[in-house]
Every structure is written in structure tokens, then in C-alpha cells.
Amino acid sequence: MSPAETTTPPLAASNRGHVVVSVDAMGGDRGPTAVIAGIAASAAENSELRFIVHGPEAELSALIAQHQGLAERCTIRNATGVVTMHDKPSQVVRNGDGTSMWSTIESVRSHEASVAVSCGNTGALMAVSMIRLRKLPGVNRPAIACFWPSRNPQGFNIMLDVGADVKADAPDLLQYALMGASYARNGLGVERPRVGLMNVGTEEHKGKAELKLAQELIANAAQDANFEYIGFVEGGDLASSKVDVIVMDGFTGNIALKTGEGTAKLVGEFLKEAFSASILSKFAALLAMSSLKRLQTRIDPRRVNGGVFLGLNGTVVKSHGSADATGVAAAIRLASDLAKSGYQDRLAARVAHAAASPEAGRVSQDEQGQAAGSSQSESQE
DSSP states (O other): OOTTOBSSOOOOTTGGGOEEEEEESSOSTTOHHHHHHHHHHHHHHOTTEEEEEEEOHHHHHHHHHTSTTTGGGEEEEEOOBOOOTTSOHHHHHHHOTTBHHHHHHHHHHTTSOSEEEEOSOHHHHHHHHHHHHOBOTTOSSOEEEEEEEOSSTTSEEEEEOSSSOSOOOHHHHHHHHHHHHHHHHHHSOOSSOEEEEEOSOSSTTOSOHHHHHHHHHHHHHHHHHTOEEEEEEOGGGTTSSSOSEEEOOHHHHHHHHHHHHHHHHHHHHHHHHHHTSSHHHHHHHHHTHHHHHHHHHHHOGGGGOOEEEESBSSEEEEOOTTOOHHHHHHHHHHHHHHHHHTHHHHHHHHHHHHHTOHHHHOOOHHHHHHHHHOOOOOOOO
């Protein structure tokens, strides 16, 4: 069967009011079994969902058949190639046609699906998405945004960039602020998001010249873009209630994200060891079981699995590579919610407006040169 053929008739992204999600079945560490199980869980909780599933047709057909009623809601796109976690993005861009990842993005590009979901190689997924979907007009560097558990009423803050690009100059950080505010407004329902810029301290004299220039740009754009800029924030503010969107470069964001995940895992292991240390501690664990389950649910990273690529002509959700069925289902749920919200059109309009506004989006060559050439080191606490 050729990649263009399907086991069921092709779906349209707006077919009878359904939300069509394009899913890369082959990208995750746990293989297609976990991905298909996640699709099945999503289908069970949302009757509006339809899926285009990409991977080897015979293998996927057998897995889908194990879940009652799922085959009628899935279109399989045969794609025999697989992008591994070790593949370089440049190699995938040159030779990725025919892989499940490439095919997944192609379904969004052709408007057969509203949104794509993949557990695959982050760098390769971003590279393929940029090549096939292209960047929004006015966007220099797309960003990956993720949810971070917080004390806010909505339960989460938005953090970006968390790894799309390790570099970000002042205009890029401004675009991240604009895109993050739009995402918070449409994804979390925050009417007037509060935006903070990550720095080594909250004092205005601290940080690199690029951050000081970014602070000025973001502050100037806040009123027109309908968000509140609260200034510099620190690492301890990631989970606080003082901010809804935290802006940073991808190098900082990725380290923060992985550190948070590792710390949560370590705390969970320590709790498990503590409650199994003796007969009394095991009895205490039984008494605290309901509270522990609530805590586990609240901090479970699978529940908020899914980083959204912002700044592209299409919506792509990156699931964690090690996601199980619960994690995949969470990523699909996020993708579905974004598709139904229509946030992509509003985000594109906001970025285009900022790009056309000298006050909000432009930096003179002199200012950029001064920031790039500055050797000012970060001030220490």
C-alpha cells in the first residue's frame, strides 16, 4: 500500500463538526501500542474526535482492532519510515519524506486534520513542522510552550520557550510574550494574562543587555496586546500565583522543565520509600491514601503532557517521548481543545498586528547591535 492510500476514506478537518487529529503512532519510546491505547482513551471520552494515524498499516490495523469501535473513527496512513530519537533534524528534513512524523505534519498542511500530535524527536518535529507548515508572518523563531503546575486559579502557568531554539534575542522574547499571552487567553481562559520575563533577579539592574531591551519592548507592547507585564521573575516564580506566562530562551526553559520533572520524580520516590520504611509508616500511608492520591493527580506530569509549537501556520502538539497511554490521551485532549478554540487564527492575527506596529515589534539595528555586542555579565545575588 502506498503512503497516499488509506484503509478508510480520508477525513476532512471539519467533517460533520468533528475534530480531526493527526497522530504519529511511531515516535514514542513505548512504541505504537501506547499511542493507540492513548487514542482509544481519547475516543472513549470525546465522541467528536476522529483520527488520522500514521505508521505501518498492518501493525496499526492490528492494534486498532483490539479496541472496540476505534477502527470506524481512524484513518490509517501507511508510513514505513520512523524518525528515531537519535536522528539529526537536518537529516530528517532531507530524507524524512515517507516517515510517520512527516506524514503526520502533512495531514495538517493539507487541511485534512486540524492539529498534529507526536511523541517523537523534538528537534526533528520542529524542523519538519517549520519546513512543511512554515512560520507565521512576523515570527522569527517559533517557541514550544508548556503548562507548569501553579498556585493560580487555573492551576497552571504557561512557560515558553522550553526548547525549540536555544537562542532568543530581544525581539524574539517579545514575540514569545505575545504568543504566550494569546495562548493563556485562549488555552487557559485568562482574560488579561500577566507576563513575566525570566531573569537572575527581579531588580531592574540585573541581567544581560538583551533582557533589559526585551523588558522595554514587552512593557511597551502590553497595553495594545491586552496583557499585564509584571517585569522580571525568578526561577522560584515558575509555580507562583504572581504570573500566568513566563518568557525565557529555549536553553533556560528546557533546563527548567527537565529539572522540574526530575525533582517531581525524586520527591515521589522519596515519599514511596518513607511510607514503606516500617509497619507504622505503611499504616500511615493507608490513612493518608486519599490525600496522597489527590497529590499524585495534581502533580502527575502525564496529566498536562503536551508542549505546543507556537508561531507556525498550523497547530502541533509535542507529547513527551516516554508518554504512556495516559500521557498520549492528555496530549490529544490538549490538541482537541486548541483546535476547537480557534486560537490559531487569533494568534496569527496578534503576531501580524505586532509585526506591523513599530511600537510593539521593531527594534532598530543600533539597539540590536548594542545588545548583541554587550559584554555585560549577569549580576549575582
